[in-house]
Amino acid sequence: MELIHKYNAALYDALKKENSDEVVKLCQDGEKYPDGPLHILTIHGDTVLHMAAYTVQSYLVTELLDLLANRSSYNLTVQNAVGNTILHEAAAFDELLPAAKKMLEMNSFLLLMTNKSEETALFRAAKFGQYQMFTFLDKESLETRAEINAEDFNQFYQKKDNSTILHAAVISGQFEVALKIAKRFEYLVCEKDENGMTALQHLARHSWAFQVRKAGYLKGFIYKCTGVSEDRSIVPESEDPRGWRVPLWEEMKEEMQTYVSAKELAKFLVMKDTESWTDTKPLEGIIVNTEPKKRNPEIPLLMATKAGCEDIVEEILKLYPQAVEHIDDKGRTILHIAIMYRQLEIFEKVEKMAILFKKLIQKTDYEGNSILHMVGKKTEFKNEQRKKTTKKVKNSDPNKGEDNKKDHTLKETNQNLVVQLQDDLLLFERVKRHCSELFYNNVNSKGQTAEQVFVLKTEDLHTEAKEWLKRTSENSSLVAVLIATVAFAAAYTVPGGSDDKTGVPILLNNPLFIIFTVTDVLSLTCTFTSLVIFLSILTSTFRLRDFKHSLPQKLMLGFTFLLLSVAMMMLSFAATVALMIRNKERWTKIALYTVAFLPVTIFVLSYMPLYLPSLKTFKYIIEIIKPYFPHYTGSIKSENETKFWKFIGKSKTKFRSFTIKSRSKFWRFFGKSKAEVPHPDSLV
Missing domain, CATH: 1.25.40.20 (Ankyrin repeat-containing domain)
Incomplete structure (x- = not known):
């Protein structure tokens, strides 16, 4: 042996x-x-x-x-x-x-x-x-x-449990092969497996394949630069391992290729699968019905809505617009599901279908929940995560993947708790505007109104957001105090030293010294401002309604002034380093000042994930101050605009004539002849 x-x-x-x-x-x-x-x-x-x-x-x-x-x-x-x-x-x-x-x-x-x-x-x-x-x-x-x-x-082509080769290809994420199989064996498109699901229904669960569409501006631009056309996938390159390759670039190219294949497969399956999307039952207005005894698989439209697969939703509504009225086994419409799973892009698409939207907002599910109740019943889609593997992997056993099913994990979010709670509050307000008083006060089968459901379901999030905001404000206040200490000390550490007799800085007349002084003062001012804002957050009552506008705005302003103070400190350091080089000081001092940039840069980068989601608060600030400023409304002159011109004591014509004369005088002052003076319209 x-x-x-x-x-x-x-x-x-x-x-x-x-x-x-x-x-x-x-x-x-x-x-x-x-x-x-x-x-x-x-x-x-x-x-x-x-x-x-x-x-x-x-x-x-x-x-x-x-x-x-x-x-x-x-x-x-x-x-x-x-x-x-x-x-x-x-x-x-x-x-x-x-x-x-x-x-x-x-x-x-x-x-x-x-x-x-x-x-x-x-x-x-x-x-x-x-x-x-x-x-x-x-x-x-x-x-x-x-x-x-x-x-x-x-x-x-088909196992005893009725699953087909098309099911297998779609479930394993091999969309390009699945498309070829679907085109070659069209009869397999409508075949259902043991769970009663077609290939289109399985595809609607793969939200990871359609994430390219939700990429930001920068990442979306990189996807377009990969050379993969959305009209038709690129010709596969030869698998030559030689040459230089960037792993991240290759990964993004593969993701784009997957998206293009999944999108084309979705178009074909939607066009050929004329059965699975019709498996639904009618639903009446505000009546509370009993739930069906038999639970059938959801139609592809609702499954795609849950997963946020906008491409599938668009294709289905393009070919079968009447499918927007279909419901799931709990009586929920596409609006119920879109709000519940926070797929707001799909909600907005249905919102543009004005007539149907007015009809759908009146629907309730089998438990009497309106779309406003769904705001409080927030649910994360259990995403089918694809394991990132290369197309051809040597020394690997394909059997190992057979017993390991797809990972079902909650969809993660990079938003902080305050922004999450703010989004929920704003969504509740947005949906409330569409609902009449009847639906706002409507109670479900448990005797709860939409507002009661929302307050109950967001109670934990409210508590966590409050604790997170307190910790963040305390820590940020501590950072602000440290920055203020450094900025205050720097004000008394004059670069180049002072005159022994008069005490006047030696480099007083140097432009770089002025930059150092101004940036140091601005850093100190911004730091104290952010400190005051964070202290105002700590002393607030943290009511639920305060998380809609007040607290997120304060948090955003606090971060803004804190990051500005750090930026001013960096400029102050840069001016100091420039002064040292100009006066030929030791390179050891220059190295020390240069190294000082590293922790400051890391600080800025570490705060960016907290700061960027809060930038949306600017939108709400602009909306608040917008009514106080005149704006052009078209050919009809508003009363406010007329009052504005009367207030400055000039008509529009006189004001334009005055502007033209002022510009002409300006150019003549710099020695321009009348012929050389540009026409005012050319300056616009």
Whole structure:
């Protein structure tokens, strides 16, 4: 037994190191390995051929098959612990296509064999997105159609649980292969698996595939620069590992390619799947109904709304606009779901459908909840996260992914708690504007109004936001005090020193010294201002309504002045360093001042995640002060505009004439002739 383990270790080590010659040499040793390439190496029943397939070396697998061909008898149908034959393993890699051809030449029965998951090799090729292998195995299966019965032939494309190769490709995220399968086998589009779900319904759950659309301006620009067209995916590049490549760039290119494939697949499936989106029941206005006994899978439109797949929602509403009135098994409309899962982009799309929107806002679910109740019933979509792996991974076992289902995790957010609570409050106010007094005061089956549900559901968030705001204000106040201390001390540490007799700074008349003085004073002023703002936050009552505008505005202003104080301090340091270089001071001092930039920069970068989400508060400040300023309203002159011109004592015509004369005098003052003076309209 000890010798067997030793022999296995030598062979396993050679496979691990991808030493093909050594593997072939060891398998030729009949005394140590009587079964040769079919020798079982692992506790999972994997033979040498199984393990060779994991290395994705077609040459090695072919050589091992040649060794078997020279034997008088062999059994290629041997299966490992999960029931995979060597053809099952080869089907997971396009690179092993020559080896797969040789396997079928040696034993064509491999094509019909299924593993413990009832998957044929053809099924595995579709599951792992290996289209070349899939095309070859599909062609071979068609040739065997005359030799086998219809039931055995059907297993190539559909398992006993009714799931098809199209389901497998979509679930595993192989959208490009899924699109080709859907176009080739259109009858599979409407097929439902054991859960009653079509391929379109499974696609609607993959929100990760459509995240490119939600990228910010910078990331969206980078996606467009990857060279992948949204009209049609780019021609695949050769898999040449040589040359320089940026991993992040390649990852973003793959994400864009996935998005384009998923978008095209969605268009095709929506057009061909004419059944799954109709599986719904009518719903009456404000009447509280009983929930249906049988729970059916949700229609693709509502599933896509949950996941935030805007592309699928757009395609469905474009072809079947009447689908907007469909409901789920709990009687919730698309508006209920969009608000509940915070898919506001989809909510806005339906909002633009004015007539239908007015009708849908009157609907309640089976528990009597209106769309305003849904604001308080916030739910995060359990996203189907795709594991980030490369297309071709050597030394990896495809079987490991079979038992590990997709990770279901809550959608994370980078917003702070105050912004989250503010968004909920603003959404409640926004939806409330659309609802009449009847629906605002409407109670659900539990006797709760929408406001009561909202207050109850946001109680924990309110408490957490209050504690977070207190901690943040306290810590920021401490930072502000430290910055104020440094700025105050810097005011008395004059660069270049002072005159011993008069005490006047030696570099007083130097422009850089003026910059140092001004920036230091501004830093001190901004620091004290931010300190006062943070103290006002700490002394507030933290009422729920205060989180709508008051507290977020104060937090934003506090961060703004704090970051300005840091920026002014950086400019002050820069001016000091410039003065040192100008006066030829020691380079050691210059190095010290230069190093001082590092912690300041890190401080700014660390505060950016807190500061950037609060910038939206500027919008609300502008909306508050906007009514106090005159604005152009078109051809009809407003009364306020007339009063404004009367207030300054001039008409529009006189004011324009006065402006033209003033500009002419301005140019003549600088020695311009009348002909050289530009026309006022050209300056606009």
